[in-house]
Amino acid sequence: MRGSMEPKVLIFACDWCPGLGSDRAGQDRLSLPSGFRLVRLDCAAQVSGEWVIKAFSEGIDGVMVMGCHLDACRHQGANHRAHKKLETLRWLLDGLRIEPERLCLSWGMGREALPFQAEVQKFVSTLKLLKTGEKA
Amino acid sequence: MFHSMESAEERTRSLGRELLESGRITGLLSIIADREGTRPGFLRKPDEVDSLVLEPRYLLAPVCRTLQAMDPEATLGIVARGCDERALVELAKAGQVNLGRIVLIGLACEEEIARQCGCGRPYPRKIDVGQKIDGSKGNVSSGEGSGRPGQQLDWNAELARCLKCYGCRNACPLCICPECKIGLAMWVPTGVVPPDVFSFHLIRAFHLADKCIDCGNCQDACPAGIPLRELHRHLLKMLEERLGYVPGLEVDRQSPLFTDLKHGPFNGPKIPRWMNTLGENEL
Amino acid sequence: MSLKERIGAFLCTCGKTLGRSLSIEDLKSQALRLPGVFFCQVHDALCQEDGQAFLKEQIQSFHPDGVLLAGCSPRGHGALFQRLISQWGLDGEALEVVDIREGCAWVHADNPDVASAKAQNLLRMGWAKLSRKELSRDASIPLLKSALVVGSGPAGMAAASAMAGQGLRVYLVEKDGTMGGWLRRLSFLYPSGDEGANILQRLKQEIEPSLLITVFLEHEIAGARGYVGNFQVHLRGGEGPKTIRAGAVVLATGAQPLVPQGLFNYGELKGVMAQEELESQLLRGQNLGGTTAFIQCAGSRIPQRPYCSSICCPVALKNARLIRLRWPQSRVFLLYRDMMAPGVDLEHLYHQAMDAGVRFLRYSPEHPPLVEGMDCVQRVKVLDSLSGRETALEIDRVVLSTPLLANPQNAELAGMLSLLTDDYGFFCDRNLLEPNRTVTPGVYVCGTSRWPCSVQEAILQGQAVAASVAALLRAQRAKASDFGVLDGVKGWPAVVNESACSGCGNCFQACPMKAIGLQPFDGRRVARVNKVRCTGCGTCATLCSGGAIQTQSLSDSMAIKMIQEAFK
Numbered sequence: 001m002r003g004s005m006e007p008k009v010l011i012f013a014c015d016w017c018p019g020l021g022s023d024r025a026g027q028d029r030l031s032l033p034s035g036f037r038l039v040r041l042d043c044a045a046q047v048s049g050e051w052v053i054k055a056f057s058e059g060i061d062g063v064m065v066m067g068c069h070l071d072a073c074r075h076q077g078a079n080h081r082a083h084k085k086l087e088t089l090r091w092l093l094d095g096l097r098i099e100p101e102r103l104c105l106s107w108g109m110g111r112e113a114l115p116f117q118a119e120v121q122k123f124v125s126t127l128k129l130l131k132t133g134e135k136a
Numbered sequence: 137m138f139h140s141m142e143s144a145e146e147r148t149r150s151l152g153r154e155l156l157e158s159g160r161i162t163g164l165l166s167i168i169a170d171r172e173g174t175r176p177g178f179l180r181k182p183d184e185v186d187s188l189v190l191e192p193r194y195l196l197a198p199v200c201r202t203l204q205a206m207d208p209e210a211t212l213g214i215v216a217r218g219c220d221e222r223a224l225v226e227l228a229k230a231g232q233v234n235l236g237r238i239v240l241i242g243l244a245c246e247e248e249i250a251r252q253c254g255c256g257r258p259y260p261r262k263i264d265v266g267q268k269i270d271g272s273k274g275n276v277s278s279g280e281g282s283g284r285p286g287q288q289l290d291w292n293a294e295l296a297r298c299l300k301c302y303g304c305r306n307a308c309p310l311c312i313c314p315e316c317k318i319g320l321a322m323w324v325p326t327g328v329v330p331p332d333v334f335s336f337h338l339i340r341a342f343h344l345a346d347k348c349i350d351c352g353n354c355q356d357a358c359p360a361g362i363p364l365r366e367l368h369r370h371l372l373k374m375l376e377e378r379l380g381y382v383p384g385l386e387v388d389r390q391s392p393l394f395t396d397l398k399h400g401p402f403n404g405p406k407i408p409r410w411m412n413t414l415g416e417n418e419l
Numbered sequence: 420m421s422l423k424e425r426i427g428a429f430l431c432t433c434g435k436t437l438g439r440s441l442s443i444e445d446l447k448s449q450a451l452r453l454p455g456v457f458f459c460q461v462h463d464a465l466c467q468e469d470g471q472a473f474l475k476e477q478i479q480s481f482h483p484d485g486v487l488l489a490g491c492s493p494r495g496h497g498a499l500f501q502r503l504i505s506q507w508g509l510d511g512e513a514l515e516v517v518d519i520r521e522g523c524a525w526v527h528a529d530n531p532d533v534a535s536a537k538a539q540n541l542l543r544m545g546w547a548k549l550s551r552k553e554l555s556r557d558a559s560i561p562l563l564k565s566a567l568v569v570g571s572g573p574a575g576m577a578a579a580s581a582m583a584g585q586g587l588r589v590y591l592v593e594k595d596g597t598m599g600g601w602l603r604r605l606s607f608l609y610p611s612g613d614e615g616a617n618i619l620q621r622l623k624q625e626i627e628p629s630l631l632i633t634v635f636l637e638h639e640i641a642g643a644r645g646y647v648g649n650f651q652v653h654l655r656g657g658e659g660p661k662t663i664r665a666g667a668v669v670l671a672t673g674a675q676p677l678v679p680q681g682l683f684n685y686g687e688l689k690g691v692m693a694q695e696e697l698e699s700q701l702l703r704g705q706n707l708g709g710t711t712a713f714i715q716c717a718g719s720r721i722p723q724r725p726y727c728s729s730i731c732c733p734v735a736l737k738n739a740r741l742i743r744l745r746w747p748q749s750r751v752f753l754l755y756r757d758m759m760a761p762g763v764d765l766e767h768l769y770h771q772a773m774d775a776g777v778r779f780l781r782y783s784p785e786h787p788p789l790v791e792g793m794d795c796v797q798r799v800k801v802l803d804s805l806s807g808r809e810t811a812l813e814i815d816r817v818v819l820s821t822p823l824l825a826n827p828q829n830a831e832l833a834g835m836l837s838l839l840t841d842d843y844g845f846f847c848d849r850n851l852l853e854p855n856r857t858v859t860p861g862v863y864v865c866g867t868s869r870w871p872c873s874v875q876e877a878i879l880q881g882q883a884v885a886a887s888v889a890a891l892l893r894a895q896r897a898k899a900s901d902f903g904v905l906d907g908v909k910g911w912p913a914v915v916n917e918s919a920c921s922g923c924g925n926c927f928q929a930c931p932m933k934a935i936g937l938q939p940f941d942g943r944r945v946a947r948v949n950k951v952r953c954t955g956c957g958t959c960a961t962l963c964s965g966g967a968i969q970t971q972s973l974s975d976s977m978a979i980k981m982i983q984e985a986f987k
Binding site for chain 3: 008019020022023025026027030031032037041042045048049051055059060073076077081082085
């Protein structure tokens with residue numbers, strides 16, 4: 001994205017809940033921030049910590065991992081492990097003084113249009129605030 | 137001090153000779169010193185044990201793994217410090233060593249060495265030689281022996297000195313992957329030095345999050361003097377605080393990253409050596 | 420990894436609407452610039468008949484090795500396109516549908532420049548994913564024509580008998596010394612009024628003489644391995660451990676009523692009993708004259724157990740009426756919170772109970788009845804919530820209707836077979852359209868092990884399961900891809916690159932479906948994936964430091980390229 005002030009956000013969304021939310025947000029013609037790209041997954045547990053690291057190294061400002069509610073993963077709770085593993089990555093980022101807020105984990109919030117929009121907008125404003133501060 | 141060092145050495149030698157003479161072990165892994173220098177050695181005969189020394193501190197566990205791969209039936213002896221034992225525990229969990237065929241001569245690090253190293257547990261579970269010295273803060277992870285807590289460092293400056301020599305990865309006892317990811321161009325662009333901070337170091341630290349046993353080999357191996365240990369220590373501290381897990385202490389306890397959030401820190405199932413949920417059939 | 424070299428790209432304008440929100444021309448030229456894309460066609464409505472015909476003609480003329488399709492969300496017509504292209508000779512997985520509508524044009528409607536730039540990135544990401552996608556061979560699995568039923572209550576017996584009727588070999592495992600489960604302890608059944616013993620006898624008669632059914636009494640399940648079509652279930656008991664091989668496993672482990680310890684002075688006063696004790700007394704022909712009070716919802720529909728056990732009201736109605744009819748001088752009170760008697764037969768039973776002279780008193784949960792007495796029960800004080808009056812009833816016996824609790828061994832079985840249980844310990848079924856199936860293919864549940872239900876319904880479920888199992892095991896073999904399906908969507912299993920695998924076991928330990936095993940290979944151990952059990956969640960791949968195990972739907976190389984294309 002050339003010369004835009006909008007934070008670049010990569011969203012990894014599981015197709016079951018947040019994927020549905022994304023579709024519904026579109027159907028309701030809600031307005032979403034311009035800087036995000038969505039990757040659909042079979043399960044949010046597919047997101048490897050290394051992918052997040054790679055995204056940051058490619059200059060992406062923030063990564064969102066959206067999955068189903070913690071008790072509702074149809075892959076028998078795979079999202080629990082995903083959460084712990086990505087929390088661990090957040091601690092690592094923190095240890096290197098890279099803002100851990102750049103990795104957002106959202107479980108079960110993205111199934112309907114308005115909550116999906118709210119989650120994305122909230123994350124983008126968090127990133128905008130970080131941008132005005134120091135970026136490691 | 138010198139006197140007690142000698143007796144520690146002597147004691148280790150006599151234990152080693154005993155094990156070899158009784159035939160319980162095929163050979164003893166330890167540090168040896170002779171005309172050719174000081175280096176790790178594999179002693180097979182009791183009279184070879186004369187060359188056994190205890191210093192410098194050098195992690196022998198990875199050598200154990202290589203030896204076992206060469207001769208899986210042999211029982212090996214090893215002069216093991218706390219870090220050796222922790223490394224062996226984690227390697228056993230990963231199916232890389234057979235603890236049943238290893239006999240440990242437990243060596244507690246003496247004060248000078250323990251202070252220099254700064255790990256939280258400079259002694260093995262069973263101490264055969266030496267006196268137990270308390271580690272920094274009494275636990276493995278939050279050792280601040282080097283005096284520089286991880287978060288105060290300017291990592292950009294520190295990692296800018298990296299030559300991508302892979303010394304840290306090569307020296308680490310738990311880096312065992314046949315095709316190391318950070319050696320692949322897809323993950324870490326080739327021909328770029330220093331490597332992108334994220335790709336190389338973050339990925340390695342992340343992989344070792346629940347495996348690092350704080351031996352310090354990575355930092356010792358780094359020619360650019362990067363305080364790599366601090367990177368891992370921070371993560372180990374968080375793992376202990378938040379998930380109640382310290383790697384290297386219990387061979388039957390699996391990493392919390394493999395279980396649901398509902399399973400508390402102490403509820404992981406035992407890890408069987410072989411388990412086949414596939415039944416007898418090829419699929 | 421080989422990249423695709425003949426990708427056919429199709430851009431759908433969704434009835435010309437997308438052209439208003441983003442530049443289709445720019446998107447087309449972007450597509451043609453992507454390496455490996457050798458044509459790009461624009462169409463107004465690919466999902467419609469003429470669109471489908473167009474797709475077919477293009478694909479069959481040009482034989483692409485992959486299809487990149489941009490238009491509406493893949494949730495819309497993704498499955499349709501997948502089906503179509505596999506009918507036309509391509510692998511259904513060699514398709515990537517990129518959402519430039521719901522996720523792009525429609526949410527950036529006020530900003531066509533943004534929408535266009537984003538659509539191009541999304542197309543590049545879709546190309547990145549498709550060009551690096553590797554498809555694995557499906558596996559063919561044998562299907563044994565046999566089933567193992569755990570539990571010989573009415574559900575288990577009905578299932579066993581029906582499956583034998585379909586020609587399947589059935590192994591019926593029962594931990595007690597006789598068949599029947601709770602049916603042995605029931606006097607009369609609702610709504611038919613049949614004697615429990617009678618129904619039990621008839622069910623036994625379908626089982627005992629059958630040459631196809633082997634009953635293992637006093638046996639329990641010690642372990643289970645394998646997968647659909649070929650389970651190996653280890654039994655303990657009898658003369659020694661044995662292993663049964665079966666194509667399907669049916670769980671009919673039943674449930675048991677809560678013992679109302681600590682409720683309504685049960686155990687403290689004589690004459691306060693649980694409903695099943697009343698059933699025993701009815702069976703023994705004990706005198707039940709005098710005054711009886713039934714108290715419903717004893718221990719159910721409360722915070723720690725907020726469910727209705729569905730059988731307690733019908734059972735109480737049946738028993739209350741029975742007592743009134745047999746002992747005309749008796750007085751019977753039924754103290755209820757809500758009367759749960761759905762359906763024609765149960766509503767009829769409710770009226771019959773009223774006609775028989777049972778007196779109904781409604782209480783609210785904030786003011787439960789008080790059972791009083793010294794040594795023996797003497798009275799029950801109840802605040803009638805309909806009239807607001809407190810009444811004291813002189814009582815000879817109190818019968819507590821308690822809920823059914825899940826069999827405590829369900830958790831262990833769930834662990835062995837990788838099943839889900841709900842908060843109360845009952846086995847979960849898959850979804851609305853597959854009510855007796857579990858998340859593990861080949862494992863079915865029926866009867867009260869799934870949810871509290873009547874004997875009649877347990878039998879119904881047992882027969883339903885039998886029909887499913889018979890359909891499952893009809894063929895000689897099946898494809899692994901038939902089973903990695905959740906809600907109609909196929910999840911592609913993970914694959915292992917043995918030369919890159921260190922055998923560390925991270926994946927094996929973390930797999931939620933227990934679909935990974937560790938096997939000897941070249942002097943060390945490596946991971947292997949069971950394609951039937953794997954649902955493609957990706958947990959294994961994220962924990963593999965060496966990248967040896969990957970999910971096919973999004974491998975590392977696909978993901979990295981997508982990340983790199985996302986903002987180019």
